[in-house]
Amino acid sequence: MSFWNSSRSGGLVALALVIALLPLTFPNTYFFNVAILIGLNAIVCIGLNLLIGYAGQISLGHAGFFGLGAYVAAILSSNHGVPPLAALLLAALLVGVLAFAVARPIMRLKGHYLAMGTLGLGIIIAIVLNQEVGLTGGPDGMPVDSFSLLGWQPYGDRIWYWIVGVLLLATVWLALNLIDSPVGRALRALHGSEVAAAAAGINVVRFKVLVFVTSAILASLAGSIFAFYTGFITPGEANFFHSLELVAMVVLGGLASIYGALIGAAILTILPQLLTVFHDYEMMMLGLIMMLVMIFMRKGLVPTLANLLWRRGS
Amino acid sequence: MTLLQVDDMSKAFGANQVIEGLSFGVSPGAIHSIIGPNGAGKTTLFNLITGIYRADRGRVLFDGRDVTALQPHELAKCGISRTFQNLQVFLNMSALENVMAGMHLHSDHRFWPSLFHLPMITRRDRELAEEARRLMAFVNLEDYLDAHASAMPYGALKRLEIARALATKSKLMLLDEPAAGLNPSETRAIDGLIQKIAESGVTVILVEHDMRLVMGVSDHILVLEGGRKLAEGTAGEIRHNPDVVAAYLGESARKQ
Amino acid sequence: MADFLQFLFSGITVGATYALVGLGFAIIYNASHVINFAQGEFVMLGGMSAVFLMHLGLPLPAVIPLAVVATMAVGVALEKLAIEPARNASVVTLIIITIGASIFLRGSAEVIWGRSFHSMAPFTGSEPIDIGGAALLPQSLWVLGGTIVAVVALKWFFGRTRTGKAMQASAFNPYAARLVGIDQRFILMLSFALSGLFGAVAGILIAPISLTYSGVGVMLGLKGFCAAILGGMGNPFGAIMGGLLLGISEAMTAGYISSAYKDAVAFLIILLVLFFLPSGLFGKRRTERV
Ligand SMILES: Nc1ncnc2c1ncn2[C@@H]1O[C@H](COP(=O)(O)OP(=O)(O)O)[C@@H](O)[C@H]1O
Ligand SMILES: [Mg+2]
Numbered sequence: 001m002s003f004w005n006s007s008r009s010g011g012l013v014a015l016a017l018v019i020a021l022l023p024l025t026f027p028n029t030y031f032f033n034v035a036i037l038i039g040l041n042a043i044v045c046i047g048l049n050l051l052i053g054y055a056g057q058i059s060l061g062h063a064g065f066f067g068l069g070a071y072v073a074a075i076l077s078s079n080h081g082v083p084p085l086a087a088l089l090l091a092a093l094l095v096g097v098l099a100f101a102v103a104r105p106i107m108r109l110k111g112h113y114l115a116m117g118t119l120g121l122g123i124i125i126a127i128v129l130n131q132e133v134g135l136t137g138g139p140d141g142m143p144v145d146s147f148s149l150l151g152w153q154p155y156g157d158r159i160w161y162w163i164v165g166v167l168l169l170a171t172v173w174l175a176l177n178l179i180d181s182p183v184g185r186a187l188r189a190l191h192g193s194e195v196a197a198a199a200a201g202i203n204v205v206r207f208k209v210l211v212f213v214t215s216a217i218l219a220s221l222a223g224s225i226f227a228f229y230t231g232f233i234t235p236g237e238a239n240f241f242h243s244l245e246l247v248a249m250v251v252l253g254g255l256a257s258i259y260g261a262l263i264g265a266a267i268l269t270i271l272p273q274l275l276t277v278f279h280d281y282e283m284m285m286l287g288l289i290m291m292l293v294m295i296f297m298r299k300g301l302v303p304t305l306a307n308l309l310w311r312r313g314s
Numbered sequence: 315m316t317l318l319q320v321d322d323m324s325k326a327f328g329a330n331q332v333i334e335g336l337s338f339g340v341s342p343g344a345i346h347s348i349i350g351p352n353g354a355g356k357t358t359l360f361n362l363i364t365g366i367y368r369a370d371r372g373r374v375l376f377d378g379r380d381v382t383a384l385q386p387h388e389l390a391k392c393g394i395s396r397t398f399q400n401l402q403v404f405l406n407m408s409a410l411e412n413v414m415a416g417m418h419l420h421s422d423h424r425f426w427p428s429l430f431h432l433p434m435i436t437r438r439d440r441e442l443a444e445e446a447r448r449l450m451a452f453v454n455l456e457d458y459l460d461a462h463a464s465a466m467p468y469g470a471l472k473r474l475e476i477a478r479a480l481a482t483k484s485k486l487m488l489l490d491e492p493a494a495g496l497n498p499s500e501t502r503a504i505d506g507l508i509q510k511i512a513e514s515g516v517t518v519i520l521v522e523h524d525m526r527l528v529m530g531v532s533d534h535i536l537v538l539e540g541g542r543k544l545a546e547g548t549a550g551e552i553r554h555n556p557d558v559v560a561a562y563l564g565e566s567a568r569k570q
Numbered sequence: 571m572a573d574f575l576q577f578l579f580s581g582i583t584v585g586a587t588y589a590l591v592g593l594g595f596a597i598i599y600n601a602s603h604v605i606n607f608a609q610g611e612f613v614m615l616g617g618m619s620a621v622f623l624m625h626l627g628l629p630l631p632a633v634i635p636l637a638v639v640a641t642m643a644v645g646v647a648l649e650k651l652a653i654e655p656a657r658n659a660s661v662v663t664l665i666i667i668t669i670g671a672s673i674f675l676r677g678s679a680e681v682i683w684g685r686s687f688h689s690m691a692p693f694t695g696s697e698p699i700d701i702g703g704a705a706l707l708p709q710s711l712w713v714l715g716g717t718i719v720a721v722v723a724l725k726w727f728f729g730r731t732r733t734g735k736a737m738q739a740s741a742f743n744p745y746a747a748r749l750v751g752i753d754q755r756f757i758l759m760l761s762f763a764l765s766g767l768f769g770a771v772a773g774i775l776i777a778p779i780s781l782t783y784s785g786v787g788v789m790l791g792l793k794g795f796c797a798a799i800l801g802g803m804g805n806p807f808g809a810i811m812g813g814l815l816l817g818i819s820e821a822m823t824a825g826y827i828s829s830a831y832k833d834a835v836a837f838l839i840i841l842l843v844l845f846f847l848p849s850g851l852f853g854k855r856r857t858e859r860v
Contacts, residue, residue, distance in 0.1 A: 058662055105845040111661065112605055116799045117844050120837035123792070127837075131830040174429050181428035181435055182414075182421035185407070189415040192404030195366055195860050196475075199402075200482055201390035201419035210425060240792065244607075244669050251666045256406070280681050287674025291652050294667045298659045327857060357860070366860055398860065 008176050011259065015172060019165040023158070032157035036229060038269045039164035040222045045249045045261035046175045047218030052247065053255035054179060055211045056191030057107065058115050060243050061122025062219050065095050067238020068125055069220030070227035071136055074144040077228075084147045088224040092217050099216035100209065107208035122243045129235040141234030144227045160229050167225070168262075171218065175258050187211055188256075252293055254300030263302055316375075317342040317486060317517050318363070323372030325355075325362055325541075332358045333541040336372070340486070340519060340534075345512045347520045347528045349552075350538035351561075356521045357399050359538070360488050364396050365389045377485070391419055395484035397475040399491045399521075405464045409455065409474055412463055413446035414439075416481030446481065453477045453507060469500045476507065486517045493524050505531060529553065537561075572703030577825040578818065579701075583710040583779065585817020586717040587613070588836075590772035591794025592801065592809035593724070594765030600741035600804045601761035603661070604653060607668040610791020611675040612769025615641045617782035618679055620774045621688040630693060638770045644675070645766025649759050672791070679784040690777040713775045720771055721810055724764075728806075733760070741804065789833065796836045800843060801852050808852030815839075815851075 026032060044066055051057050072091035076082040082090065106117045129136050136142055147154055154160055178184050186207045189197040198204050227233045236242065245268060253264025271289065275282040297304040316339035325333040332355045340346050348356050361367040363374055365386040374382045376392055384392070395416075404412050414421075422428075422438045447459060453473040458466055463474065472492060479487050489508065493501040505527050512518050512531075522528050528535065528549075535552045537544040545555045552558055591609055598606045620637040628636070652667050659667075693712050698705035727734035740747035740757050748754060772790070773782065780786075794809075797816055801808025816836045824832040843851060 052662060058665075109844055109848055112599070112803050113799060113844055113848060113850075115605065115665070116795060116840060119792070120796070120841045120844075123837050124834050124841070127831065127834040177431040178429050181431065182418065182423035182439065183425060183428040185411060185415050185421075186418055186423060188407055188411075189404050189418075192406045193402040195386070196398065196402035196404065196478075197415070198366070198386035199364060199390055199396050199398075200416045200478060201387050202415070203385075203387045240788070247662070248666050248669065251662055255660075255662065281677070283677030284674055284681060285677070287670045287672070287677055290670030291667050291674065294659070294663050294670065295652060295656045298656065298663050361860055367857060400860075402860075 008180070012169070012173055012176070015259075015262075016169055019169060023161065029157045032161045034270060034273060036157065036160050036164050038266045039161075039168045040226050040229075041246070041249060041265035041269050042168055042262045043164075043171050043222040044219045044246055045253070045265045046171050046258055047215035048246055049250045049253075049255065049258065049261040050175060050178070050187065051211050051215040052250055053257065053261075054184065054191060055187040055208060057208060057212070058111075058247070059118040059122075059212075059215070060115050060240070060247060061118035061120070061125070062215065062246050063240070063242035064122035064125035064238050065099065065216040065219035066223035066226070066242070066246075067129055067233075067235065068095050068098070069223030070233045070237050071129055071142075071223075072220075073224035074142060074227045074233055075135060078143070078145040083149075084145075084228060085149050088221065088228075091224050092220045095220035096213050096217045099213045103209040103212040104205065107205065107212055119240065119243070122238065123240055126235055126238040126240065129238050136235065139235060141232055141236075144231050144233060146231060147228035164225065164229075167221075172258055172262070179258070183207070183210075248290055252290070252300055254302035254304070257300065257302045260300050260302035264300065267301070315342065316340060317377060318519075319373075319375040320359075320363070321373040321375070323359075323362060323374070324370045325358060325367060326370055331541060333362065333369075336538075336541065336543060338536055338543065338546065340517065342485070342517050343512075343515065344533035345508065345518045345520060345531050347522060347532040347535045348538055349522070349525075349528055349535060350544070354538040355541040356538055357490055358541075360396060360490050360519075360521065363389075363488065364394060390482055390484070393483075393485035394488070395479040395482040395486070396488035397472075397479050397490055397492060399494065401468075401471050401475065403463050403471050403474055403478075407463055409450065409458045409461045409463050409466060409470075410443065410446050412474055413449050413477045413481050414442050416478035417442050417446065419482060446477075449477045449480055450474075452480070452510070454503065469496050472496065472504070473507070476511075480511065480516075484516065486519065487511065488519045488521075490521045491523065492520070493522055493527055501527060573825060575702050575704035577821040579704060579706050579710055581818035581821030582814060583707075583713050583776075583817070584820065585814040586713050587772040587776045587790065587813075588793045588797045588816050589810040589813025590717060590720060590768045591790055592797030592813045593720075593806050594768045595795055595798035596801070596804055596806040596809040597765050597768075598761045599798070600806070601737065601758050602653065602657075604664050604668065605661075605795070606762075606765065607665060607791065607795075608648060608672040608675055609765060609769060609794055610787030610789070611672050611679075612641050612645060612766050612787070613773035613776075613790050613794075614679060614782070614784060614787035615644055615675065616770025616773030617690070617777040617786060618683050618688070618773075618784070619770075620777055621690050621782060622683060624690060634774055637774055638767055641770035641773075642763045642766040645762040645769075646759055649762035653762070654755065654758065672787075676784050676787070683784065685784055687781040687783045688777075689781050692778040707779065709775075709778045713779070716771055716775045717810075720768060721807075724806065737761070793836050796840045799840060799850055802850035805850075805852050808850065811852065812850075 048062055051059055069091045072094055073087040076087035076090055077084045102121060109117045130139050154163060186202045189202055190204050190207060194204055249264035249268045250261055254260025272286060275285050278285055318340040321337050323333055323336045350356055362369050365384050373380060381389060381392055404415060421442055422435055427435050450456060450459060453476050455470060455473055458470055493504045501524055508518060508531055532549050535549055536546050537558050539561055544561060545552060545558050591613055594609045598604055616637050619640050620633050623633040623636055648671050652671055656667055692709040694708050698707055728738050736752045737757050740752050793816060797813035798809045800812030819839060820832050820835045823835045
């Protein structure tokens with residue numbers, strides 16, 4: 001136990017150092033921008049990895065929760081004068097309630113039916129955001145008033161970098177806590193064998209609902225912050241392709257690995273930026289890289305590399 | 315006084331009537347065996363008792379309480395635990411965590427305290443880990459205290475499932491073919507383990523094909539054929555029951 | 571009444587393409603338990619390569635088989651190069667691989683054919699036929715006829731040929747099929763070829779009605795997936811029914827309620843069905859064995 005605790009705090013300290021020192025290497029604000037996007041994607045992916053990697057329940061619709069978090073916070077704060085922080089929390093509450101309402105029937109589904117159910121849910125959210133032009137501005141998107149808290153306004157990429165950095169660190173810490181607790185054990189158990197988990201007294205449905213709602217709320221929070229940070233959102237944030245991107249980040253980094261979710265988010269956020277030099281070939285390359293990594297590193301980057309190092313070491 | 319009472323239970327899968335009008339009682343503090351040829355419905359019966367399948371008809375009473383329509387986790391809470399014929403180990407966890415997962419009902423699994431790793435959570439978890447180690451020793455798995463479940467051999471996994479079932483601290487434990495696939499010396503070890511479990515005060519219902527094991531440990535035997543009760547009694551009575559000899563023992567004797 | 575007929579015609583036409591795409595999902599799922607998210611890309615490839623070959627001045631009777639064969643070849647290549655090396659990988663890993671393939675194929679199509687929309691001339695005239703006051707495009711008849719031919723051929727293939735029977739058998743029980751000497755790898759390859767075929771046919775048939783472009787496969791693929799799930803995953807003929815049902819409901823919604831939410835209909839139906847019948851409309855209700 002103490003070993004786990006020490007390795008955990010070691011990881012957290014390392015992550016804190018990376019977040020603290022990274023800006024020293026940034027030549028311009030563009031890098032801050034990319035780093036912020038990585039952080040926000042990572043927050044979503046950590047939640048999603050609790051759901052997919054630890055509890056074994058796939059979701060192809062989490063961009064829907066991200067988009068909803070962005071839009072609800074934006075609409076409440078920009079159109080109805082709700083203080084931004086309250087808008088963000090209300091959005092999280094609303095998404096949580098929505099996720100809770102659909103979780104029972106959705107989490108009853110298994111395998112490909114579950115993939116279909118979550119995919120459908122995400123797409124319906126995206127379509128609503130696209131069509132309710134009066135509320136959301138439709139496909140053209142909507143501007144978002146900047147964030148303010150008691151008169152203080154985080155302005156510029158640097159400040160947002162620190163905000164997102166701290167939130168990411170907190171998310172990693174909480175996720176690691178959860179995994180290494182009876183709750184995390186119950187989640188992993190129902191992934192290992194649902195019947196055996198139930199036979200051990202684990203209320204399988206309750207824990208599935210719990211992890212689904214938790215991951216949806218994390219996506220919503222990241223979405224709201226994204227809206228305040230960029231100041232402009234479009235329904236694209238909620239679309240199917242973004243949902244796939246999020247799952248791809250989780251799987252690429254490594255299922256059931258909190259740091260894997262972070263690495264996966266970093267790679268798939270940076271990669272398209274790098275690939276823009278290939279212009280027309282960008283999309284082709286992205287698809288190709290995704291395929292190659294998954295074919296040759298089935299367990300994802302972090303677990304595969306950790307395994308390699310482990311073997312070298314011993 | 316019976317601990318478990320099954321009344322007139324029936325279950326069909328499509329046109330296949332697997333359990334038909336089955337009634338029996340299990341008195342506390344003994345080893346009860348259920349035997350019968352493959353496909354007799356033994357595993358289905360376990361799945362019905364533990365709430366994994368829903369019966370078409372009939373009632374289950376446990377500890378005097380009607381538990382017929384309860385969910386599997388609710389039955390676990392009532393005090394029924396089990397192992398599985400086809401291993402259902404959590405292969406994504408360490409051996410110790412498997413046993414700790416079995417202690418779920420006795421752990422503090424509230425969400426918020428777990429999320430913040432409050433001291434009460436970690437303290438309780440340390441106690442559980444200690445107890446899980448003891449249980450692993452109880453089933454002779456002390457060599458695997460640090461092992462990952464996916465790296466353990468089959469025989470050890472069989473015992474790990476028993477340790478996980480013990481971890482629930484149940485009153486009644488259903489063991490579905492715990493010796494299947496084990497070699498003779500491993501089977502003897504399981505034999506001793508079952509007796510140790512019964513001595514610790516847990517009532518055991520055992521499904522097993524190994525007749526030597528069954529005849530040796532059972533206080534009471536129920537013979538199932540085609541989903542119906544063929545015979546019931548002590549090992550001696552069953553051994554000499556002409557129906558059983560004809561339908562079951564005779565057949566397995568011929569095979570050997 | 572004329573309105574209703576009109577909506578029905580367009581519903582059946584679109585539904586037939588969903589059905590063909592769904593069929594592709596079901597066939598691959600049966601052979602490998604993989605959900606091929608690149609299925610929609612087969613439709614796009616069929617349509618785009620047909621348009622391209624027409625541009626080269628080839629006659630329609632040559633264009634169709636060439637475009638179909640080209641798409642089948644892509645299907646086989648996808649199976650050989652990406653799916654087969656990753657057999658035994660987890661379901662999510664395989665899903666990501668096919669998603670990668672889908673992105674790759676769409677990207678390649680953009681590189682080869684650009685991002686613009688293309689139209690294709692109808693096979694036989696564009697003069698609508700009047701039926702009960704509703705206009706039926708001749709191309710719709712082609713779509714319907716093509717779908718019927720495809721389904722009948724598949725039925726014949728599964729029911730009458732050795733290979734088809736082997737494919738059915740190994741979907742039903744892969745282990746037993748291996749024991750009697752059915753070559754799983756061949757079956758797998760064949761399944762990708764067949765879904766390439768059905769995808770391409772759908773893409774070519776529908777190209778003269780709706781414009782075709784590099785991204786056309788995304789929604790079609792998802793709707794096809796809906797059709798396959800609605801029919802009970804792995805039940806090819808259920809997928810056909812599912813596709814038609816979705817197409818018709820969509821057209822009716824667009825006609826009578828709101829065209830804005832037309833695309834949501836399929837997903838709404840699928841959610842409702844899954845909530846109440848977790849294994850689809852025509853899927854077998856089974857108690858999971860423990
Ligand atoms: N989930 C299920 N679906 C359909 N049939 C089942 C299911 N579970 C068991 N059966 C059938 O019930 C019968 C009894 O099986 P089982 O209870 O496993 O027998 P035993 O454990 O005595 O060997 C068999 O014919 C088996 O095929
Ligand atoms: Mg059995």
